[in-house]
Each structure stands twice: as structure tokens, then as C-alpha cells.
Amino acid sequence: MSKKRSAIIVSLFLAAIFLSIGVFRHFHQDEDQRFESYTRSLFCQEVSGSTITLHYTLKDPSAYGIKDTPITYGACSTDTSAICASVENALALLQSYDRKELSSKNKLTYDVLEDYLSSSVKEAKFSLYDEPLAPLTGTQSQLPVLLSEYQFYDVSDVDTYLKLLSKTPEYFQSIIEFEKAKSEAGLFMASYSADDIMKECQAFIDMGDENYLYSSFEERLKSLKLKEEEQASYIEKNASAIKEYIFPSYSLLKDGLAALRTSGKNNNGLCYLPKGREYYENVVANETGSSRTIPQLQQLTQTQMLDDLRAMQTVLAASTQGSSISSDVFKTQGTVLEDSNPASILAGLEGMLKDSFPAPPEVSTQIKYVQKSMEEYLSPAFYMVPAIDSTKNNVIYINQGHMPDDISLFTTLAHEGYPGHLYQTVYYASRKPDPIRNLLNYGGYTEGWATYSEMMSYYYTPLTKEQATLMQKNTSVILGLYALADMGIHYDGWTLLDTVSFFRGYGITDTNTIEDIYDLIIADPANYLKYYIGYVEFLELKKDAMDKWGDGFTQKRFHKAVLDVGPASFDVIRKHIF
Structure with a gap:
């Protein structure tokens, strides 16, 4: 579940009070030791704020000195002033440490935290806009x-667990109270x-x-x-x-x-709300991890789409000169794989990592299926992130209601499994990062990497190179259209009619489908952007790496560099790999 930045900052303020006292008790420590004491205490404070967060993050909380925590889901806060004060205090405390005196690992943690909190400062005043x-x-x-x-x-x-279930009514009541506050502010x-x-x-x-x-x-x-x-x-x-x-x-x-x-x-985009465009700018920056302005992101998207369309045209032009490419390549593929068992596909994908990715840790993965009655209401697939002290056992859920063919299943398992979320998660855990890093949400990095992995996986299928290129570029273009629609609706103020007109310009004419897309974008701003912009930012990073490393560039070197940095904004990643 996506975690809004405002969720972390109330407990950060409490941690700031606690830590400001603790710092003076460790005056004899060097700056690295003081900083690590600070991040450890910050982690313990934050992870204990919700029973779900604690249990999903740590199998053994006692190993971190965490005991007798309250059983709670947490609650939605409507106190914008307290949230603003919380994050400002947390940022000030972080900046009291001397970055120049820290090790390279701690400098990275410092930079990620500073980036995260600086972004949170901008978003904190919009806490009632969150949904x-x-x-x-x-x-x-x-x-x-x-x-x-x-x-x-x-x-x-x-x-x-059973005690937690009994807390559900009060948790949902806090959500209702939050929605009432949104309603009173004209933000429902x-x-x-x-x-x-x-x-x-x-x-x-x-x-x-x-x-x-x-x-x-x-x-x-x-x-x-x-x-x-x-x-x-x-x-x-x-x-x-x-x-x-x-x-x-x-x-x-x-x-x-x-x-x-x-x-x-x-009933339209965020830009129609008071200061809605400014809020959307903050949401996009936080969700994507990109520091580009919205017009720059629109230009980036259009440029990538044009590159993809040209690549498709090149393949299609060649197909008229004797190639066997068929227009059916864009339709449901039916059965293409010799073995479409999800476990077999996942094992095959893992085996394909060898030449282009650092070796993954050995883990086990269970494939589960979404209950049929809930297929309509859940995503096509999702990976359950394991506890940081227990990454051996992993779970991927498949929603069979969203799997039209085995190529879709294959690319979905690449997104959720190898070299996507599962690989990214267990590899990063093997690097033993500072625990606080696991609590910071960088959707552009995590979903961007998974989308990047999904796009690569088309070339791992039995499809010909030409077919794989057409399908991959087509998928990328469609995601680009969703990204442009997201920015058009929430930043430029497109109505449903504007959105229908936009998609029809690209040959998508099913009005009901377009209306469904519009409704999803209205309900979840920037959700598509973290997938697409994150993916394109990885492509831009790769171009920079090829330019800067020259003959020293390899796929494995690039992938290891970005995976070693871990979840962060793309500015921070650039700073630490170049």
C-alpha cells in the first residue's frame, strides 16, 4: 500500500524531541556514530507507530529494542499546523549533523533523508488534500x-492480530473524520x-x-x-x-x-481546487522522484513517445519487405510460452539475470491468486514486500481477471518478480542499508524500476525481436498517453471531453474505456506518473551513464549502480553514481 509522506512526519516530530535529548548523551561519539544512533532511534520511533507497519517491517522487533508497542492502525490527522511543525523540526534536527564528517554510506542516508524531508515540508501544508x-x-x-x-x-x-481487528472501526472512523474535514474545506x-x-x-x-x-x-x-x-x-x-x-x-x-x-x-482535476496546481506539482515531485517541472515532464514524455513510435514505424516498414510481422501483434496473444506456469516463468526470468544484473540472493517465492469475487477491485498483480529481517520468503499475487494471455503474465511476473520488485527488494536488503531507508516511499524509483524491468522482459519472451519491439514500444506509448492525460487533467484542466478528444487523436475511440481512465486519474493523481516517469528517468540515467562511462559502460555496471543506491529521488541517484 502506498504510504503518503504526511504519514511519517507526525511521529518524526515526536522522534525529534526524543532525539534532541539523546544526542547530548552521546557527545563522546564521532559524527558517524551519532548519526547512526539518530537514524536508528528515528526508525524505531516511526516503525512503532502502526502495528501493520511494525509487523511488515520487522519479524523480530525486540532485536531493535522495540517492545510493548500499542496495537493500532494509526490514524488520519487533520491538524495541518502540527504536521507542518513536525516535518520542519525533523528537517532541522537532521541538518544539525555535519554531513562532511560522515562515511559515504551515511552521506547517502543523509542525502536521501534530507531530500525526503525537504519535499515533505512543501507538501505538509496540503495535508487535507491527501486522499x-x-x-x-x-x-x-x-x-x-x-x-x-x-x-x-x-x-x-x-x-x-485479533486485537488489531477490533481496532478497525475506530481506524475507519478516523478516515471518515478526515473525509469530513476535507468536505468542510471544499476538498472532498x-x-x-x-x-x-x-x-x-x-x-x-x-x-x-x-x-x-x-x-x-x-x-x-x-x-x-x-x-x-x-x-x-x-x-x-x-x-x-x-x-x-x-x-x-x-x-x-x-x-x-x-x-x-x-x-x-x-469533479475535475486538482488544478480546479484552490492552490490545486501547486499541490499537484508537489504530488508529482514526490510520487515520481523527478525534479523536472510539469511542462518539462510533458516534453520528456512526448519525446519518449516519439522515439517509441519511430521504432515501431521502422519495424513495420521492414515488415512490408518480406518480414512475417502481422497486425495481430497488438491483439491478445493467446498461448505463446511452452510452459505458462507462473513458478516456471519466474524461475526462467531469474535465470536470465546472469549477464546483465548483479547476482540475486537465494529466496523462495509463493504465487497466490486474488479471490475471484475481488478481481474487479484489485490491481492486476502485486508483490508483498517482506520484513527487512526476513527476506527469504516472498509472495506475489496474480489477478487472473487482468491476464488476457501468457505474454501478459510473463511481463507482469517480470514487473513483480525478476528483475522487478522482488529482485530489487531482496538485492537491496542484502546490501544492509540503514533501516530508516526502508520506511521512505519513493514510488518513482520502485515502480519506475519495475516498469523498466517489464519493458526489458518482452525481449526475453519467445517472440521474434520485431514482435517484441512492437509490443514493448506499444506498451510504452500507452503508458505515455496515460501520463500525458494525468498531467493534462490535473495540471492543464482537461475535462472528460478534452480527454476523450486527446485519446481519439491516437486512435483510441472507446468512450467507456476513456471515461474509466479519466475516473481513475481523477481519483489517484500521479499514480500513472510514478510508473511511466520513473521508467523514463531510468532510461535517461542510462543515457547519462553511457555518455560518462564510455567504454566502461555495461548493463551490469549500470544496474548495480542504481540498485546499490536504493530508493531515492533521481537527483540523489545521479549525485551518488556519477
Whole structure:
């Protein structure tokens, strides 16, 4: 689940107070030791703010000195002044350390933190503009998946999990209160976005006894090998908690949104809100990790699309001179792979890394499938990021409702698995970065890398080079269109009619499909940009590396350089690899 920057900064302020005292206790330490004490305490403070965050980040919190933390989801804050003060104090404390005296590893951590907090300072005043709810990607969609994958390492985890379920109504109530504050400020979501989320909530409730929160609980419980009566007791408690807390929470959220659905002042892009264009600029910078202005990003996108279209034209021109390329290359491919088993595909992709990527650590990966009744409401696939002290076991979810053919499955597994998210995550963990780095959200880096990996994977398939080029460039162009639409809607003020006209200019004429795209972009600004702009920024980095390294450039050297830096803005990455 995507984590908004404002979520980190309230606890950062508390950490700042705590740390400002602790710093003086370690005056005898050198600057590296003081800085590492600071980041360690900051990490412990922040990771303890939510039971979900703590459990997903650390298998063994006690190894970090974290014990007896409150069981909570956290809460949405409407106190903009406190949020602004929090992040400003956190940045000031960070800058009290002398960067020049730090090791190269700590300088990187310092630079990433400073970049993150500096961006957060700009965004903090817009905290009420943030939106925890969105079709497919919002809390209402992501929370059940997070709960279903909440690992039971021992019996105490089961007890904590069941207590956490009882906190769901108050957590959802805090979201409703946040939405009420947005409504009062004239910032509530478009009515059709509210309708989509209410539909999701009802679909989740309607699953009833077939809901995967029942079956996943029983499955996880088996690993503990409890006595039969103890296991039965826990199963009964879980069933009661789902009925008493989870389903009513979704009803509460649905009713809360129903009461507010007509209070929104704007059914179009962010630029129609007061200071909405400035807010969007901040969102784009934070989501993409790019320091380019919106007009510069539009130009970058158009240039990349033109390059892709020219490459396609070159292949198609050659096809008229005896090549076997067919116009069917853009249609559903059916069965192309000899073995379309996801585990086999993933193993094959891992084996293809050898020449172009640093060796991955040895891990195991389980492929799971989204429950059929929820296929409409969840993303095509997603990788569950493992705890930083337990990266051996990994999970990828596949949404079969979004897999039209085995080439789509192949490229999706490249995005989520190798050399995408899974590889990127476990390789970076093997570098033993400062723990605080794992809590900083850089969507442009993570999703940009996964999209970059997906694009490369077309050339790993059995398709001919020409077919692979056409399909890869076509996919890139479509993502580019979504990126331009995102910026057009939220920055330039495109209406639905403008968006329909834009897509029709590229031969996409299905009005219902375009309206669906428009609705998704309205509900989740810059979501497409972190994939596409992140991908194109990696391409730009590669061009710079080829230019600067000359004959010393290799794919493996480039990939190792950007993976070693880890999640960061592209300015920070450039600073540390060149």
C-alpha cells in the first residue's frame, strides 16, 4: 500500500524531541556514530507507530529494542499546523549533523533523508488534500490484503492480530473524520469516485463467509501446529471478529461516504481546487522522484513517445519487405510460452539475470491468486514486500481477471518478480542499508524500476525481436498517453471531453474505456506518473551513464549502480553514481 509522506512526519516530530535529548548523551561519539544512533532511534520511533507497519517491517522487533508497542492502525490527522511543525523540526534536527564528517554510506542516508524531508515540508501544508481512499489503490482495497498476509510467527502474533481487528472501526472512523474535514474545506472527492469506493465496500461485505480473511487465517494458523481445540478456538475468535469489527467497519465507511458524496466542489482535476496546481506539482515531485517541472515532464514524455513510435514505424516498414510481422501483434496473444506456469516463468526470468544484473540472493517465492469475487477491485498483480529481517520468503499475487494471455503474465511476473520488485527488494536488503531507508516511499524509483524491468522482459519472451519491439514500444506509448492525460487533467484542466478528444487523436475511440481512465486519474493523481516517469528517468540515467562511462559502460555496471543506491529521488541517484 502506498504510504503518503504526511504519514511519517507526525511521529518524526515526536522522534525529534526524543532525539534532541539523546544526542547530548552521546557527545563522546564521532559524527558517524551519532548519526547512526539518530537514524536508528528515528526508525524505531516511526516503525512503532502502526502495528501493520511494525509487523511488515520487522519479524523480530525486540532485536531493535522495540517492545510493548500499542496495537493500532494509526490514524488520519487533520491538524495541518502540527504536521507542518513536525516535518520542519525533523528537517532541522537532521541538518544539525555535519554531513562532511560522515562515511559515504551515511552521506547517502543523509542525502536521501534530507531530500525526503525537504519535499515533505512543501507538501505538509496540503495535508487535507491527501486522499487515503481511491478505487483499486486506496485503504479500503489494500487493508484486507495486508491483513490476509499478516504472518503468524508465533501465538502472540495471532493474539495481536485479533486485537488489531477490533481496532478497525475506530481506524475507519478516523478516515471518515478526515473525509469530513476535507468536505468542510471544499476538498472532498468527486461523487463518482465515492460511488466506486462504496461499490467496493459493498462487494467486500457481500463476500460473507467466502471472504478470504477466513480462509487465509486458517491457512496461516496451520504453520503454528497448535492443539486441535486451541486452533478451533482461534478460528472461532477470528470469525467473530470479522463479523463484529471488519464488516461493520466497511458498512461504516460506505455510509460515511454516502453522507458526503454530494459535498465535493470539484469533479475535475486538482488544478480546479484552490492552490490545486501547486499541490499537484508537489504530488508529482514526490510520487515520481523527478525534479523536472510539469511542462518539462510533458516534453520528456512526448519525446519518449516519439522515439517509441519511430521504432515501431521502422519495424513495420521492414515488415512490408518480406518480414512475417502481422497486425495481430497488438491483439491478445493467446498461448505463446511452452510452459505458462507462473513458478516456471519466474524461475526462467531469474535465470536470465546472469549477464546483465548483479547476482540475486537465494529466496523462495509463493504465487497466490486474488479471490475471484475481488478481481474487479484489485490491481492486476502485486508483490508483498517482506520484513527487512526476513527476506527469504516472498509472495506475489496474480489477478487472473487482468491476464488476457501468457505474454501478459510473463511481463507482469517480470514487473513483480525478476528483475522487478522482488529482485530489487531482496538485492537491496542484502546490501544492509540503514533501516530508516526502508520506511521512505519513493514510488518513482520502485515502480519506475519495475516498469523498466517489464519493458526489458518482452525481449526475453519467445517472440521474434520485431514482435517484441512492437509490443514493448506499444506498451510504452500507452503508458505515455496515460501520463500525458494525468498531467493534462490535473495540471492543464482537461475535462472528460478534452480527454476523450486527446485519446481519439491516437486512435483510441472507446468512450467507456476513456471515461474509466479519466475516473481513475481523477481519483489517484500521479499514480500513472510514478510508473511511466520513473521508467523514463531510468532510461535517461542510462543515457547519462553511457555518455560518462564510455567504454566502461555495461548493463551490469549500470544496474548495480542504481540498485546499490536504493530508493531515492533521481537527483540523489545521479549525485551518488556519477
